[in-house]
Amino acid sequence: MSSYEEHFEQIKDRSIIISDLIEQIIKVDEVLSRHRLHNSQGLEYRQFLAKRKEFTSRLNEVLSEHKMELVHHERA
Secondary structure: OOHHHHHHHHHHHHHHHHHHHHHHHHHHHHHHHHHHHOOOOOHHHHHHHHHHHHHHHHHHHHHHOOOOOOOOOOOO
C-alpha cells in the first residue's frame, strides 16, 4: 500500500470513529431527554451524563487532529 493510500485509509478510519461517537452521543442525549422529561435525576441519569462526557472527550481527541472541537450548546 502506498503512503497515499495509507493516508486516506487513516482518514476513512477516523471518519468512522467520528460518526460512531456522534451516533452514541445522540443516543445518550435521547435517553437523557427522557429522564429530564420525567424529572429523573438519579444514579442512571448521572451514569448517562458520565457516558456522554466520555464520548464527547473521545470525539474531541479525534477532532483535535483537525483543529476542531465539539462545544456543548450550554457552553457556547
